[in-house]
Amino acid sequence: MLNVVLYEPEIPQNTGNIMRTCMAFNCRLHLIEPLGFYLDEKHLRRASMDYVRELEYHVWPDWDTFEKENHGDFYFVTRYGHRSPDSFDYTKTQEEVYLVFGKESTGIDKRILQKHLDRCIRIPMVPDARSLNLSNCVALCIYEVERQRKYAGLSGDEVLKGSQYLETWESNQ
Numbered sequence: 001m002l003n004v005v006l007y008e009p010e011i012p013q014n015t016g017n018i019m020r021t022c023m024a025f026n027c028r029l030h031l032i033e034p035l036g037f038y039l040d041e042k043h044l045r046r047a048s049m050d051y052v053r054e055l056e057y058h059v060w061p062d063w064d065t066f067e068k069e070n071h072g073d074f075y076f077v078t079r080y081g082h083r084s085p086d087s088f089d090y091t092k093t094q095e096e097v098y099l100v101f102g103k104e105s106t107g108i109d110k111r112i113l114q115k116h117l118d119r120c121i122r123i124p125m126v127p128d129a130r131s132l133n134l135s136n137c138v139a140l141c142i143y144e145v146e147r148q149r150k151y152a153g154l155s156g157d158e159v160l161k162g163s164q165y166l167e168t169w170e171s172n173q
Helices: 012-025 041-046 050-054 063-069 110-114 134-148
Strands: 002-007 028-032 057-060 073-077 097-101
Touching: 002 012, 002 134, 012 028, 012 050, 012 134, 028 063, 057 063, 073 134, 097 134
Parallel strands: 002 028, 002 097, 028 057, 073 097
Antiparallel strands: none
């Protein structure tokens, strides 16, 4: 299973978008505290995170506890990385893959990044762009992993209205 890790996320709307993306791609989400928002039902509903019921997610009190309890191949998405997401082969591992993203204001703790320099990813962009929105970064990186894995277990057809909806649309009007 693909795991998305948010290190101390600060903005509930970003986390809400990421929750939706993780649910759609069947990813497990890990949230490392402290969080910049509340995760109770009232706040989740206000941030449009009602699909959280269909998502497997875990909240961890800190990075050390998370790292001790989870094992696999970790990749750290940071502006300081030197490799693009497609420079790694996510199909060669038998381990679970963890994509780690930092908080919106300062990213992932630099001490953590220094321990994993060979696994630091930078999303290529023009030199003047410092960063992208966190939820966009998560979507880009999930998509690259799933592309390499040939979208295993994901539907390529419209399920709710049927796979032939567009072909028969005019006759249904």
